[in-house]
Amino acid sequence: EAGVAQSPRYKIIEKRQSVAFWCNPISGHATLYWYQQILGQGPKLLIQFQNNGVVDDSQLPKDRFSAERLKGVDSTLKIQPAKLEDSAVYLCASSSFYEQYFGPGTRLTVT
Amino acid sequence: GDSVTQMEGPVTLSEEAFLTINCTYTATGYPSLFWYVQYPGEGLQLLLKATKADDKGSNKGFEATYRKETTSFHLEKGSVQVSDSAVYFCALSPLGTSYGKLTFGQGTILTVHP
Numbered sequence: 001e002a003g004v005a006q007s008p009r010y011k012i013i014e015k016r017q018s019v020a021f022w023c024n025p026i027s028g029h030a031t032l033y034w035y036q037q038i039l040g041q042g043p044k045l046l047i048q049f050q051n052n053g054v055v056d057d058s059q060l061p062k063d064r065f066s067a068e069r070l071k072g073v074d075s076t077l078k079i080q081p082a083k084l085e086d087s088a089v090y091l092c093a094s095s096s097f098y099e100q101y102f103g104p105g106t107r108l109t110v111t
Numbered sequence: 112g113d114s115v116t117q118m119e120g121p122v123t124l125s126e127e128a129f130l131t132i133n134c135t136y137t138a139t140g141y142p143s144l145f146w147y148v149q150y151p152g153e154g155l156q157l158l159l160k161a162t163k164a165d166d167k168g169s170n171k172g173f174e175a176t177y178r179k180e181t182t183s184f185h186l187e188k189g190s191v192q193v194s195d196s197a198v199y200f201c202a203l204s205p206l207g208t209s210y211g212k213l214t215f216g217q218g219t220i221l222t223v224h225p
Contacts, residue, residue, distance in 0.1 A: 004154075033212065042115070042200050042215030043155070056212055091155065100213060102147075102155040 002026065004103035006092050012109045018080035021106045025073070025094030031055075033100065034067055034077050035091040043091055049075065082110045113138040115201050117216035124191055124223050132186040132219045134175075134201035142203040144168075144177050144184040145213065149198040158186075158199070191223045 005024040035043035048056040051072040069075040089105040118133040146158040159168030164179035198218045204211040
């Protein structure tokens with residue numbers, strides 16, 4: 001069974017630029033999550049989708065972050081404009097009834 | 112809101128030593144509890160879980176018991192190996208399944224020396 005795929009793996013941008021991350025969940029998983037993991041901290045949920053609908057986006061900074069999940073499969077997370085404090089690893093996960101499966105993450109560095 | 116607190120790290124042990132990583136939580140209702148592990152260069156992996164009070168999760172020699180009276184889920188292993196070197200995260204989900212969002216602790220870095 002293929003795991004959660006994410007791209008790119010690494011991205012370096014300057015502040016005020018925009019960036020987008022892509023996630024392909026495990027086939028058949030209706031629930032998809034985006035987490036932000038700042039260095040030295042545990043992951044923090046940004047947004048949760050059920051199929052292509054948003055379940056929880058209470059911790060998403062909506063003035064600069066946006067996410068979509070068209071057709072209930074792949075998802076993209078966008079940051080525009082980026083700030084220095086957005087430097088982090090962005091993790092995508094999808095879940096079955098028993099477990100959340102995480103992708104390898106995208107490491108974003110904002111300079 | 113929900114929160115998870117892990118013991119301060121990093122933790123450095125010699126091979127075959129006993130490991131304990133403390134984890135306590137604050138949550139309403141009856142959350143599910145998890146330990147995730149992140150090996151160097153890899154993604155987060157589920158290590159073990161427990162879904163109700165007094166449940167014991169176990170995997171790869173690691174164990175943790177869901178203690179509702181002390182709101183704790185401490186991770187233990189009787190004899191660590193060099194290959195156990197990783198970052199360990201305690202987490203909770205407010206629902207009885209894995210569908211709910213996970214709230215993570217800050218992580219504990221474990222280094223095991225030969």
